[in-house]
Amino acid sequence: MSELIELTNLCKSYDSRFLAVNNVxxxxxxxxxxxxxxxxxxxxxxxxxxxxxxxxPTSGEILIDGKPVGVESKAKVAYLPDRTYLSxxxxxxxxxxxxxxxxxxxxxxxxxxxxxxxxxxxxKKVRTLSKGTKEKVxxxxxxxxxxxxxxxxxxxxxxxPAARDYILRTILDNYNPEATVLIxxxxxxxxxxxxxxxxxxxxxxxxxxxxxxxxxxxYGKSVDAYFREVFSC
Amino acid sequence: MLKTLIKHEWKSVSKVGIxxxxxxxxxxxxGWLAFxxxxxxxxxSDEMADYTMHFADIMSILMLLGxxxxxxxxxxxxxxxxxxxxxxxxxxxxxxxxHTLPVSAHQLxxxxxxxxxxxxxxxxxxxxISMFVVVVSxxxxxxKGLDVDFSALPWNEIKEGIAMVEAEMGxxxxxxxxxxxxxxxxxxxxxxxxxxxxxxLGQLAKSNKGLMGFVWYIAVNMIISxxxxxxxxxxxxxxxxxxxAGSSYMxxxxxxxxxxxxxxxxxxxxxxILYFVAVWINKKKINLV
Numbered sequence: 001m002s003e004l005i006e007l008t009n010l011c012k013s014y015d016s017r018f019l020a021v022n023n024v025x026x027x028x029x030x031x032x033x034x035x036x037x038x039x040x041x042x043x044x045x046x047x048x049x050x051x052x053x054x055x056x057p058t059s060g061e062i063l064i065d066g067k068p069v070g071v072e073s074k075a076k077v078a079y080l081p082d083r084t085y086l087s088x089x090x091x092x093x094x095x096x097x098x099x100x101x102x103x104x105x106x107x108x109x110x111x112x113x114x115x116x117x118x119x120x121x122x123x124k125k126v127r128t129l130s131k132g133t134k135e136k137v138x139x140x141x142x143x144x145x146x147x148x149x150x151x152x153x154x155x156x157x158x159x160x161p162a163a164r165d166y167i168l169r170t171i172l173d174n175y176n177p178e179a180t181v182l183i184x185x186x187x188x189x190x191x192x193x194x195x196x197x198x199x200x201x202x203x204x205x206x207x208x209x210x211x212x213x214x215x216x217x218x219y220g221k222s223v224d225a226y227f228r229e230v231f232s233c
Numbered sequence: 234m235l236k237t238l239i240k241h242e243w244k245s246v247s248k249v250g251i252x253x254x255x256x257x258x259x260x261x262x263x264g265w266l267a268f269x270x271x272x273x274x275x276x277x278s279d280e281m282a283d284y285t286m287h288f289a290d291i292m293s294i295l296m297l298l299g300x301x302x303x304x305x306x307x308x309x310x311x312x313x314x315x316x317x318x319x320x321x322x323x324x325x326x327x328x329x330x331x332h333t334l335p336v337s338a339h340q341l342x343x344x345x346x347x348x349x350x351x352x353x354x355x356x357x358x359x360x361x362i363s364m365f366v367v368v369v370s371x372x373x374x375x376x377k378g379l380d381v382d383f384s385a386l387p388w389n390e391i392k393e394g395i396a397m398v399e400a401e402m403g404x405x406x407x408x409x410x411x412x413x414x415x416x417x418x419x420x421x422x423x424x425x426x427x428x429x430x431x432x433x434l435g436q437l438a439k440s441n442k443g444l445m446g447f448v449w450y451i452a453v454n455m456i457i458s459x460x461x462x463x464x465x466x467x468x469x470x471x472x473x474x475x476x477x478a479g480s481s482y483m484x485x486x487x488x489x490x491x492x493x494x495x496x497x498x499x500x501x502x503x504x505x506i507l508y509f510v511a512v513w514i515n516k517k518k519i520n521l522v
Contacts, residue, residue, distance in 0.1 A: 014522070015439070054332045054521040075335035085330040089248070101237045102334050 003027045004149055004180045005051065010060035012046050012204075020046040022204035024060070028180060030148070033194055035212075035223070036184040038201035039231055044184040045082060047201070048153045051182075052079040065148060075104070078147035082154045082184075084134045086126045092137060093122040099141050111144035114170065132163060139167060143174040150181040156190055164190055192223040200230060234336045238344035245322075249314055250352040253307050257359040260303050264367035267296040268374045300367065304360055311356050315349045316428050320443060324436055328521050338515035342433075342508065346426045353421035361417075405490075412493055419497070423504035427453060430507020433514040453507070457499045464495035 005028040012021040021043045028034060036044050049055035050062060053069045064073040086095065092115065099106045115122060118136060126134065139155060152171065156164045164187075172194060175181050185191055192212065200208040207230065215226050272290040322331050322345075331341065399406060431453055435446025468491035 049521065052333050054329055054519060056518060056520055071335050071337050074333055077333070079329070079333050081326075081329040083326050083329065085326050085328075087327060094244075098241055101241065102234070102336075 004030045006063040008061040032196040033181045035195040035198045042201040043204035076148040078145040080142045080152045105146040114140045188224040242348040261363040264300040265370045267293045338512045350422035350425045426504035433511040461496045465492040
């Protein structure tokens, strides 16, 4: 079985009038970098949250490596949410210990090396870090895992171009090549050169799932240009 | 993974736990110190009739008042801390880490109840020890003035007196003490489980989830109190029936113990139900938005 993620009739509604994710059927392979693209409110984050188990589907099924979302899938998925979950009086070293204890695929050496590159003191308390540094630490923690699936929700949103480059470099230099990387973003131009495949979403529905090369060959456009055409207001 | 969860939860809660334990030690010292003023030393002596209060005596009374308020604040403060701590770790942004750990809902909920319950128990035990030390310090300070020889007290007569009261009132002191110990040991765990269950139930609301958790907590406690009151009334009717039928003594054992037992049993049942509710919500209904 080459599929890593299998979504069947997946729906999520927050209230009875609105479906945030509307009947999505999708099979994603192993070993690809996939862009989950769509305008704000298209259901990207909702879809990602359901994949990682922090949100329950209203209906439908999610299989990751053939298993429903649960203890086993969580051991294989490295998730970078669109918010900071690091807080409190713990030091970065203590958080590294936390990750080491819970994730068998976590590399302490890799995490420490990346933090050293950024001159981040391991004994600094998380609450003393700036928002940007917290986000970088969180990314480093996620990318220090040898996971089967990396789910990155808006990793480059709201950061300056230099930080954006650093984040993309960190992702590309550290991900497990046999793994799938699912990156949600609406900043397509910054990311499209690293993508193998793209998923377009609108109003909670799947609009398109195809290879990046296919878009270039078929429409003679970049992903960014094609996205603008599809989602023009 | 349960061990790992317990280890990290322990680390996380122990800072506050140790701080409150140290506060309890300091309070105990202050409580002891409060009884060392001349007023307490001359309480049962002839000097008491003409005694004028010193500044130290006023401070002593204020310190005692502060001691009892602080002791109550620590006990309630800890459970409020536990509620906020669990809510933050599980249902705010920090929940994005907690709920993506490769652990089961049973392990997650169980580890939190176990660790926070143990800390609550430690604080309760320290509170009892503290109150014991303060009361003993009062007795020694006051009775020293009277020059009482504790070893010369009529212990056998006291024992016989207790036995007589037990027989007359249908009251068993040993059973009562055992029940109190049981209540003290399981109480912290049932309390934390109920708090965890109510916080989790609050997550089922569409908005104001934290507030709804608090509402659930009040509702659950009200239900327990109402059922316990009904049980108490039933046993009260039983005692009155016995008296009206010509019984020579009031059966306090069946009256008070039924009331205490029912509260313990009801709280235990509620905590077990709410444990499973919390597990079910964390497994099937978790929605971090």
